[in-house]
Amino acid sequence: MDEDFIAAGGHPPHVHAFHQFLYVPIGRIVVTACEREHELTPSVALWIPAGVWHSARFDSDSLIAVEDFDAGLHALPYTEATTVNATAEQRRLLLARMRSSEASEDDPAVFAALCAAHRDCLPLPQPTSRAASTVARELARTPADPRTATEWAEDLYTSSTSLRRAFRTETGLAFSEWRTRLRLNHSLELLGQGHLVGVVAARVGFVSTNGYILAFRRHFGQTPGAYTKRSVDSYAAVG
Numbered sequence: 110m111d112e113d114f115i116a117a118g119g120h121p122p123h124v125h126a127f128h129q130f131l132y133v134p135i136g137r138i139v140v141t142a143c144e145r146e147h148e149l150t151p152s153v154a155l156w157i158p159a160g161v162w163h164s165a166r167f168d169s170d171s172l173i174a175v176e177d178f179d180a181g182l183h184a185l186p187y188t189e190a191t192t193v194n195a196t197a198e199q200r201r202l203l204l205a206r207m208r209s210s211e212a213s214e215d216d217p218a219v220f221a222a223l224c225a226a227h228r229d230c231l232p233l234p235q236p237t238s239r240a241a242s243t244v245a246r247e248l249a250r251t252p253a254d255p256r257t258a259t260e261w262a263e264d265l266y267t268s269s270t271s272l273r274r275a276f277r278t279e280t281g282l283a284f285s286e287w288r289t290r291l292r293l294n295h296s297l298e299l300l301g302q303g304h305l306v307g308v309v310a311a312r313v314g315f316v317s318t319n320g321y322i323l324a325f326r327r328h329f330g331q332t333p334g335a336y337t338k339r340s341v342d343s344y345a346a347v348g
Contacts, residue, residue, distance in 0.1 A: 119166035128178040128185045129157045130223050132195055132203050136171025137235065140164070142190035150235040152249060152294060154195040154223075156187050163190060174203040178220050186224065194230030194294045199223060229297060229336075231290040231328055234280040240265045241275035248288060252295045253314035258284045288314075289324055296325070296333070306333045 131140065132154040140147045140155055142163035147155050157163055159180035167173070178185075195203075202222055206212040236242050244261050248254055258276075262269040276284040292313040299309040310321035325333045 122164040130176040131155045132174040136168040138167040236279040238275045
């Protein structure tokens with residue numbers, strides 16, 4: 110990572126000769142590439158292919174994990190800056206590498222692990238206030254947690270009105286919609302692992318399989334079964 114990347118407030122337009130994976134375990138970054146803005150949060154990472162001009166702005170307290178890969182050695186499946194859903198396994202991998210003084214650069218195994226991220230994730234802005242961010246972190250760990258906004262508020266000694274308002278103001282989404290998007294993003298990983306649709310629905314917190322299918326179709330334009338088949342067919346075509 111270039112030393113001048115963490116300048117006050119951001120990084121001016123620049124381009125790399127290598128592929129870059131950006132992840133923000135703490136805080137928020139907005140990367141602009143090809144006239145599009147990509148918001149990175151603890152659940153959404155970004156691939157920037159070699160040769161793509163981009164700039165970035167970020168919160169002063171952001172923690173940034175960066176992995177660079179030789180474009181001549183690694184075939185990236187993206188030709189433009191692409192947001193992906195960072196899985197729990199990828200988060201653990203990246204944090205471990207940040208803590209390690211022996212992590213090797215341009216590791217093929219790391220490249221393969223990060224390429225397994227989901228490009229189809231839904232945008233999921235993170236709340237910033239104390240109570241709302243606590244709820245967001247807990248739900249990221251356990252998407253199936255059934256507590257309502259009222260129950261969360263009671264557990265955190267705040268009012269449900271304040272908690273709901275915080276989600277709406279800080280993320281642009283109602284609490285219920287924010288939680289649905291989180292659950293759907295987590296379900297992509299489980300579908301990719303080959304779990305049955307009914308199992309996935311239960312594991313991410315949907316009351317019924319039909320409810321999960323309807324929510325998935327509303328946000329992704331297809332059923333989970335069709336999505337899985339398309340993903341398998343795409344993988345076979347590439348292979």
